[in-house]
Amino acid sequence: MTERTRTENEALIQEVLKAYPEQTKKDRAKHLMVNDKNVDKSKKCIISNKKSQPGVTTMRGCAYAGAKGVVWGPIKDMVHISHGPVGCGAYTRAGRRNYYSGFTGVNNFVTINFTSDYQEKDIVFGGDKKLEKMIDEVEMLFPLHKGISVLSECPIGLIGDDIEAVARKKSKQINKPIVPVRCEGFRGVSQSLGHHIANDSIRDWLLSKRDEDNSFETTPYDVSILGDYNIGGDAWSSRVLLEEMGLRVVAQWSGDGSLSEMELTPKVKMNLLHCYRSMNYISRHMEEKYGIPWLEYNFFGPTKIAESLRKIASHFDSKIQEGAERVIAKYQPTMDAVIAKYRPRLQGKKVLLYVGGLRPRHTVGAYEDLGMEVVGTGYEFAHNDDYDRTMKDMKDATLIYDDASAHELDEFVKVLKPDLVGSGIKEKYGFQKMGVPFRQMHSWDYSGPYHGYDGFAIFARDMDMTINNPCWSKIPVPWKQADKSSLAATA
Amino acid sequence: MSIMPNVIIRKNQQGQLSFYVPKKDLEEMVVSIEYDGPSAWGGEVQLVDGSKYYIEPLEAPPQLPLTLRVKRL
Numbered sequence: 001m002t003e004r005t006r007t008e009n010e011a012l013i014q015e016v017l018k019a020y021p022e023q024t025k026k027d028r029a030k031h032l033m034v035n036d037k038n039v040d041k042s043k044k045c046i047i048s049n050k051k052s053q054p055g056v057t058t059m060r061g062c063a064y065a066g067a068k069g070v071v072w073g074p075i076k077d078m079v080h081i082s083h084g085p086v087g088c089g090a091y092t093r094a095g096r097r098n099y100y101s102g103f104t105g106v107n108n109f110v111t112i113n114f115t116s117d118y119q120e121k122d123i124v125f126g127g128d129k130k131l132e133k134m135i136d137e138v139e140m141l142f143p144l145h146k147g148i149s150v151l152s153e154c155p156i157g158l159i160g161d162d163i164e165a166v167a168r169k170k171s172k173q174i175n176k177p178i179v180p181v182r183c184e185g186f187r188g189v190s191q192s193l194g195h196h197i198a199n200d201s202i203r204d205w206l207l208s209k210r211d212e213d214n215s216f217e218t219t220p221y222d223v224s225i226l227g228d229y230n231i232g233g234d235a236w237s238s239r240v241l242l243e244e245m246g247l248r249v250v251a252q253w254s255g256d257g258s259l260s261e262m263e264l265t266p267k268v269k270m271n272l273l274h275c276y277r278s279m280n281y282i283s284r285h286m287e288e289k290y291g292i293p294w295l296e297y298n299f300f301g302p303t304k305i306a307e308s309l310r311k312i313a314s315h316f317d318s319k320i321q322e323g324a325e326r327v328i329a330k331y332q333p334t335m336d337a338v339i340a341k342y343r344p345r346l347q348g349k350k351v352l353l354y355v356g357g358l359r360p361r362h363t364v365g366a367y368e369d370l371g372m373e374v375v376g377t378g379y380e381f382a383h384n385d386d387y388d389r390t391m392k393d394m395k396d397a398t399l400i401y402d403d404a405s406a407h408e409l410d411e412f413v414k415v416l417k418p419d420l421v422g423s424g425i426k427e428k429y430g431f432q433k434m435g436v437p438f439r440q441m442h443s444w445d446y447s448g449p450y451h452g453y454d455g456f457a458i459f460a461r462d463m464d465m466t467i468n469n470p471c472w473s474k475i476p477v478p479w480k481q482a483d484k485s486s487l488a489a490t491a
Numbered sequence: 492m493s494i495m496p497n498v499i500i501r502k503n504q505q506g507q508l509s510f511y512v513p514k515k516d517l518e519e520m521v522v523s524i525e526y527d528g529p530s531a532w533g534g535e536v537q538l539v540d541g542s543k544y545y546i547e548p549l550e551a552p553p554q555l556p557l558t559l560r561v562k563r564l
């Protein structure tokens with residue numbers, strides 16, 4: 001395997017851009033770059049968080065997807081109403097596999113789709129009455145819910161319904177918090193704005209609820225996990241490590257999280273932030289209002305986990321620092337065994353990533369622990385500050401792409417010839433038909449957890465299972481079929 | 492027209508002042524600040540990337556982090 005040089009990758013970008021008309025070419029050129037470690041600010045090399053070009057197939061979602069699917073949806077003891085027509089809620093139902101404990105439909109509601117199912121008459125006459133009625137029904141059918149969030153779909157903003165007024169009125173009546181979230185899908189350029197809107201709604205409607213209430217007994221070791229959505233149990237395999245080293249995890253945001261956990265978060269000593277993109281807003285707010293410092297960490301792969309555990313511990317006393325060393329020492333033999341088993345099978349394999357949130361940079365350490373190399377990475381909806389962080393974590397001359405289109409990804413894969421592509425469900429079947437080993441890295445391809453030491457063992461197994469699967473050579477890629485007669489025989 | 496963004500000013504772990512403009516995802520270290528004494532804080536601020544901002548001087552150093560409206564120079 002020879003490493004690709006900067007010139008080769010720059011030439012590849014030019015080649016890919018050739019397919020576009022002049023204006024699109026000019027725009028897309030700003031979103032593609034070859035990593036240069038000497039530059040410390042990404043905005044000199046890459047432009048991000050801009051509207052996608054018309055005509056290219058973007059993989060992005062909408063503000064509603066960011067607010068409902070990512071931030072609000074996993075909070076388990078609240079009812080999340082998809083306010084508007086039925087489709088948005090139906091097609092985002094349970095897709096992210098945010099695991100939770102409890103009894104669905106009794107005290108937990110994550111996988112149930114609540115929607116106001118807008119009809120023409122609601123668009124014409126307004127749907128506030130319908131929302132009121134719906135809240136009454138929720139209260140009657142699911143009395144153990146702790147609160148309601150109202151997540152607006154596009155029409156709500158277009159027809160000007162006053163969901164804030166309904167929320168205030170009904171909240172008084174049922175004596176539970178009701179949070180109106182103005183996350184209409186047309187806002188912003190991607191799901192990223194949805195995260196921000198959701199963070200702001202938590203800040204404005206929930207977070208200060210227990211400011212006057214000091215009945216919660218705190219300890220000097222209280223922390224919260226922010227930006228872990230418990231996909232396939234991620235937050236659980238992270239939480240055990242923090243607890244083993246002596247910290248007390250007060251809240252999980254928002255995977256397997258509950259309303260009271262969120263309300264108690266302002267009482268913690270430190271916020272631990274996994275997904276920077278979706279929860280930096282609330283972290284910065286809590287730092288300003290409550291003086292709670294926040295710390296980014298990375299729980300993918302033993303190298304990064306050990307680094308993160310030590311970094312977290314350095315903000316606490318010697319008891320926690322010893323705890324961190326104890327945890328690292330305890331899991332090291334298991335991790336060595338995992339690496340001894342899988343590294344020989346995966347050594348030197350090339351990975352191309354195109355995901356969202358934190359994965360394009362956070363998973364790099366885990367691949368490197370297995371001897372694999374990330375040859376290209378990119379985000380659907382990152383901002384400049386994500387690329388600042390990414391450039392530090394990636395090797396020099398790595399290809400980096402923002403909001404890549406289907407055409408760009410196809411061409412990159414054809415030339416870079418990665419042994420594994422990690423991306424989302426929209427890319428999955430295209431690449432599988434090209435005979436390229438693929439893993440859906442948004443929700444771990446129905447596997448997981450991947451965070452923490454327990455997660456790394458599963459991560460390594462899954463990567464081996466995918467790359468070394470004998471099926472890939474059996475897939476008849478049409479343009480690789482030299483002999484047409486063999487196709488005719490099987491037709 | 493002068494541009495007046497909202498910024499969050501905080502101290503990082505090394506104790507340096509950092510300047511965060513949420514709307515622009517700009518997070519940059521502060522190189523110099525005009526008044527940084529016990530009796531005044533603020534004034535002209537220069538960032539690592541060379542850009543300059545003006546903070547209406549406060550009478551005492553504030554509790555950080557702090558959200559402020561500043562003027563871009």
